[in-house]
Amino acid sequence: MSSIYTILHPTDMSDCARYAFRLAGMLAREQGARLVILHVNPTMGPMVACREVLAELEPDGSREKLLELLHRLQVADPKVRVEYRLVDGEGVPEILEQAAEIKADLIVAPNGTVVHYPQNGVPGDGDDGQVHGFRQFPH
Numbered sequence: 001m002s003s004i005y006t007i008l009h010p011t012d013m014s015d016c017a018r019y020a021f022r023l024a025g026m027l028a029r030e031q032g033a034r035l036v037i038l039h040v041n042p043t044m045g046p047m048v049a050c051r052e053v054l055a056e057l058e059p060d061g062s063r064e065k066l067l068e069l070l071h072r073l074q075v076a077d078p079k080v081r082v083e084y085r086l087v088d089g090e091g092v093p094e095i096l097e098q099a100a101e102i103k104a105d106l107i108v109a110p111n112g113t114v115v116h117y118p119q120n121g122v123p124g125d126g127d128d129g130q131v132h133g134f135r136q137f138p139h
Helices: 015-031 062-071 091-102
Strands: 006-010 034-042 046-049 052-056 082-089 106-108 113-116
Touching: 006 015, 006 091, 015 034, 015 106, 034 062, 034 091, 062 082, 082 091
Parallel strands: 006 034, 006 106, 034 082
Antiparallel strands: 046 052, 106 113
16 A cells, blocks of 8 residues: 555646646556645735835736636546645745645655655655655656
């Protein structure tokens, strides 16, 4: 029985990330794991002067557009359980927070790097103090 239950795929929706998404989907299918597809929307906040909001830096409807793009990522096998998440924040810290929240066992990064993410929250950390589990897959 597999010990891979949840795979996190953070995506920036680039061409490279589409390759990594296919890899994440394949791994989820082979392991019988849940696949969580995550996009971190950089926090920009409004433009403010003298305590008055002058302009919103994020145009209306942009969040809906991002959700639409995120949901276009579909795994070929309908048996793979897929969850979509769109969160605001700063890249890596938010990805690691989401990984801990969903109890991810693997992270398939947008560049195709696969990282074992143990529940102790230290990616690739083995009992011997060495870093393990980082693997780059060729395109």
